[in-house]
Amino acid sequence: MDKNMDLKALFLGPKSENKDIFEQNLKMLFEDHSQWRKNYHPEDDTIIKPNDRSSENFIATRNRMEQVLTELSSKLRAGSVPWHSPRFQGHMNSETLVPAILGYFAATLYNGNNVAYESSPATSEMEEEVGADFCKLMSYKAGESWGHICADGSIANLEGMWYARNLASLPLAVKEIAPELVEGKTEWELLNMSVDQILDLADKIPEKLDELKAKSARAGADKISKVGKWLVPQTKHYSWLKAADILGIGLDNVIAVEVGDNYRMSMDALRKTIDELTAKQIPVLGVVGVVGSTEEGAVDDLHKILEVKAEYAAKGINFYFHVDAAYGGYARAIFLDEEYNFIPQEELHAKYLEYGVFQNAETQWPSTDTYEAFKAMSQADTITIDPHKMGYIPYSAGGIVIRDKRMRDYISYFATYVFEQGMDIPALLGAFILEGSKAGATAASVWTAHRALPLNITGYGKLMGASVEGSYNLYTRFRDHGRYVIGDKVVILHPLVRPDFNMVDFVFNYEGNTDLAVMNDLNHQFYEEASYVRNGLYSNDFITSHTDFAVEDYGHSPLNFVLSCGPDKEQWLKEQKVTILRACVLSPYLNNKEVFAEYMGKIDAAITKKLENIILK
Amino acid sequence: MDKNMDLKALFLGPKSENKDIFEQNLKMLFEDHSQWRKNYHPEDDTIIKPNDRSSENFIATRNRMEQVLTELSSKLRAGSVPWHSPRFQGHMNSETLVPAILGYFAATLYNGNNVAYESSPATSEMEEEVGADFCKLMSYKAGESWGHICADGSIANLEGMWYARNLASLPLAVKEIAPELVEGKTEWELLNMSVDQILDLADKIPEKLDELKAKSARAGADKISKVGKWLVPQTKHYSWLKAADILGIGLDNVIAVEVGDNYRMSMDALRKTIDELTAKQIPVLGVVGVVGSTEEGAVDDLHKILEVKAEYAAKGINFYFHVDAAYGGYARAIFLDEEYNFIPQEELHAKYLEYGVFQNAETQWPSTDTYEAFKAMSQADTITIDPHKMGYIPYSAGGIVIRDKRMRDYISYFATYVFEQGMDIPALLGAFILEGSKAGATAASVWTAHRALPLNITGYGKLMGASVEGSYNLYTRFRDHGRYVIGDKVVILHPLVRPDFNMVDFVFNYEGNTDLAVMNDLNHQFYEEASYVRNGLYSNDFITSHTDFAVEDYGHSPLNFVLSCGPDKEQWLKEQKVTILRACVLSPYLNNKEVFAEYMGKIDAAITKKLENIILK
Known part of the structure; x- marks a missing residue:
């Protein structure tokens, strides 16, 4: 292992590329549980009999349950955020780790309650180990x-x-x-x-x-x-x-x-x-x-x-x-x-280059x-x-x-x-x-992820690197290529700051515009285009999130940024807030230059289309 | 539906009798999710390629993850409570509903965060509906x-x-x-x-x-x-x-x-x-x-x-x-x-007999x-x-x-x-x-269960009835047949009170014993035999929980019960507490007289064996 962990083996994938791996382990975990039930006192007979299972009431109840599950699946697909795709760059959300999802699922079947050791020996021990992992991560003294x-x-x-x-x-x-x-x-x-x-x-x-x-x-x-x-x-x-x-x-x-x-x-x-x-x-x-x-x-x-x-x-x-x-x-x-x-x-x-934490020397x-x-x-x-x-x-x-x-x-x-x-x-x-x-399953989920990815440069460090490098790519791209010609207008993308971590905040403004209200409105409209508000989620081709920096909370810290976008101090004092677009870059794939370039092409096209919808409509 | 819901169709079963139903729906929910990922912008190519998947690092990472999942499954099986069996009568735990488990699993794949509607439209709406369900259950005014x-x-x-x-x-x-x-x-x-x-x-x-x-x-x-x-x-x-x-x-x-x-x-x-x-x-x-x-x-x-x-x-x-x-x-x-x-x-x-909430007219x-x-x-x-x-x-x-x-x-x-x-x-x-x-998955889990079992006499009422009737059966059995001959001693089982709900508290005492310390010790030893402490969990043949009623918390409310078991007031004032065994009867199967009789035979044999271990050792 050591230097060579491949993050791609740990996610289901934007196109469910690792469906087989997920399914095989899902099946194994369920089969294990199922047999565990059966083999607890194998001499005990079944309680639900074949006659029960073929009764009219059983079948009607089962049908009803399956109808509800079908409805559930439909609602989830219609009303969930497609964060698995790099087209989503918004809230702190992305693919989650397969070991964590499966760890949660497996432990749910056993349903331990970590409130008391007695109710959950296995998962209580996992929670204690996770706590020790956290301490190690923070360089706190063991014990x-x-x-x-x-x-x-x-x-x-x-x-x-x-x-x-x-x-x-x-x-x-x-x-x-x-x-x-x-x-x-x-x-x-x-x-x-x-x-x-x-x-x-x-x-x-x-x-x-x-x-x-x-x-x-x-x-x-x-x-x-x-x-x-x-x-x-x-x-x-x-x-x-x-x-x-x-x-x-x-x-x-x-x-x-x-x-x-x-x-x-x-x-x-x-x-x-x-x-x-x-x-x-x-x-x-x-x-x-x-x-x-x-x-x-x-x-x-x-x-x-x-x-x-x-x-x-x-x-x-x-x-x-x-x-x-x-x-x-x-x-x-x-x-x-x-x-x-x-x-x-x-x-x-x-070290980052040696361990593949970063893929590009210039990061x-x-x-x-x-x-x-x-x-x-x-x-x-x-x-x-x-x-x-x-x-x-x-x-x-x-x-x-x-x-x-x-x-x-x-x-x-x-x-x-x-x-x-x-x-x-x-x-x-x-x-x-x-x-x-509290759910023992949560402890099992975190425990499983921590065992699959050590909390150091060989494991989670590499995952963090992928995210940080992706955000660095997005930040430099926005900084150097954020110019969109829409009809007879030019819209410039201004990133907020060089990120300390993996979040890229940005605003759009019309070239030459000094009216902060106009700028805020443009960004708010952009958010509406790039969220569930106007286009739904599943059919949207670029999704991001937004926030407001207002004097009430931030004092005048955002002033210099506002000035750099065009509006002057008077505008800031008048409007009292600046509307910001916010991309938390969690996708583990945007450190790869080719994937990044491919998706930036799609995202640029989507941004252009959204700006056209706003400006040319 | 209406009067005829069959609870047996809603649980996996003590012997995984409904394994096929669980597995089929599990597969459907995962398949739906998997295709949802794939079909979000079908024109987008895969990111994880066949070449990636056949690389040495990918395989090593996958192997490591699978080894961790195997270890997880082993730990869960070794250190979890077998509450699926009626041999478990302890903490507030039993089988959970299949629609709830599957609802949780499905929604975890979409991983909504109900903190904000924007991050989770589907599951936020489910949480709102669940809230409305709760209100209806309490006869609170809608709106x-x-x-x-x-x-x-x-x-x-x-x-x-x-x-x-x-x-x-x-x-x-x-x-x-x-x-x-x-x-x-x-x-x-x-x-x-x-x-x-x-x-x-x-x-x-x-x-x-x-x-x-x-x-x-x-x-x-x-x-x-x-x-x-x-x-x-x-x-x-x-x-x-x-x-x-x-x-x-x-x-x-x-x-x-x-x-x-x-x-x-x-x-x-x-x-x-x-x-x-x-x-x-x-x-x-x-x-x-x-x-x-x-x-x-x-x-x-x-x-x-x-x-x-x-x-x-x-x-x-x-x-x-x-x-x-x-x-x-x-x-x-x-x-x-x-x-x-x-x-x-x-x-x-x-109504209870008409709707099958209770199976026995004498309950x-x-x-x-x-x-x-x-x-x-x-x-x-x-x-x-x-x-x-x-x-x-x-x-x-x-x-x-x-x-x-x-x-x-x-x-x-x-x-x-x-x-x-x-x-x-x-x-x-x-x-x-x-x-x-907060997990959108929790809302999905509860929502799915509420849709499968309405919160009235036709749905959850029936499940509550099964549990209450099971506890009534256990209480009357304990009350009327709680006498165990162990070597030259006779041990009597004293239930605490007729349950208001579905919990049966009880203590053992030697016939004729008036020493509260001896009685408390017997019950504490019984607990140790009937828990993970002495016999582990998976090999144990009857599992229950325990608690202490102490003067510090309870004042003298337990005195009359203690008197009814043998010890006098002086003993109570001296010991200041009584150790109680505690069975929360959640199993949905013990309302059936035959199942109850079968398992009481097993439980009585187990109780006898445990008392022998304590008394004759």
């Missing part, structure tokens, strides 16, 4: 860290903030039940301890764990009101607002820190925010760095956030550090060698900042990572990793846990996470 | 109510409490932004308004919706500290504690209301609790009634809670009413006729209280219902229904929503619920 699967990134973010909130309140609880341990410390000092300091402090009174928890933020709103502010970049996902609402921290305590032209959190703005809060003696509960913003694919400079963190720690001001890598988390695999060591930057390019990625940001992830307290995004796993599969598994105790509902079969698996996982019942 | 699928019951309960918390804070917010609307009202009065009053009040200032929300509990901890206490029965699931922690309401504000001998909330205790709080001017945020407690299957007397609610409303004291029917929600289908009318109690028995179910409790569900503000429990849907599929869809606005993240294609489907469902990304 000290922990991770699990959850429903999605919103839940993982919520769980991360829950950890932060409950931990931040512990020093206040210690002051109540063991004041001698924090003698002489002011409330400000107690609310400014680092995560490690807090955990070490709590470790001093293991016999008072339950009491400590009972006096923490979980007791009620009083302590929550003291924990301070939660800082997110302006590119924030709305799940952060939701999380703050739900956790009682409150929207009033979420601060959106300005981003720069590159849509990454500005370090000046971060410092300024912390200084202002400190001056008012308001603690910073936590700072979120985003690895792959949902709208731009921007990767925050986590290494710089860590510098800021160290600066303030030296002054006695600490905060929790969560990384929202729901989108970009898996991309860390592209930086890990076969022994899971982070590859030195100067060796990357050669330029990553920037030094992006490289350093991914490296810095290992210092985060918690990280959100979604297998259903860059893990190419079917929905829904989210995940969270925690750097120090002692943290689990402060959100958990049973103080004791059982060690089963030599593995450190909670007997009741539901008591250690936000959710309760 | 006014709403429901959706969520990850599980813990999330649904959390969402229910979130609704309650944010709504309760609205009158305080109104006082700040439109004080004229609540002129003369005290804070106590504002915190004691009914849900309808609150919604009507907020409706008066539609232009100030955003401002209102910004001043509600979502702003932060201050308002949350005022909303009051959350009352749950002592049989509470731990998800309620977790939810109170997460939502900032706090564990200090959850009150466990005593239950009676029947494990239903005591109305005297409820009144007493409200009176005590009222005397201290502490509001009651909400009361939870449980339909099917996790450990006993107890159904709280919701109709009596409604009486209490009305009594206090007359005194100006109102509270939110959430029904946790995660477990029992689907059982409401057994009370609905073909037109979804709630069947008069006096007609039930005849006695439900009690009048249970009948009235199910009827009263239509008055709840929100209801948790888990398809992955009594819906016979694979994990994970939870759900929640809200009586008045205006409530959505107060937990939502975008004030506006778009009406698509004539359906009232939020364009961004993720902004109206707790989760974000």
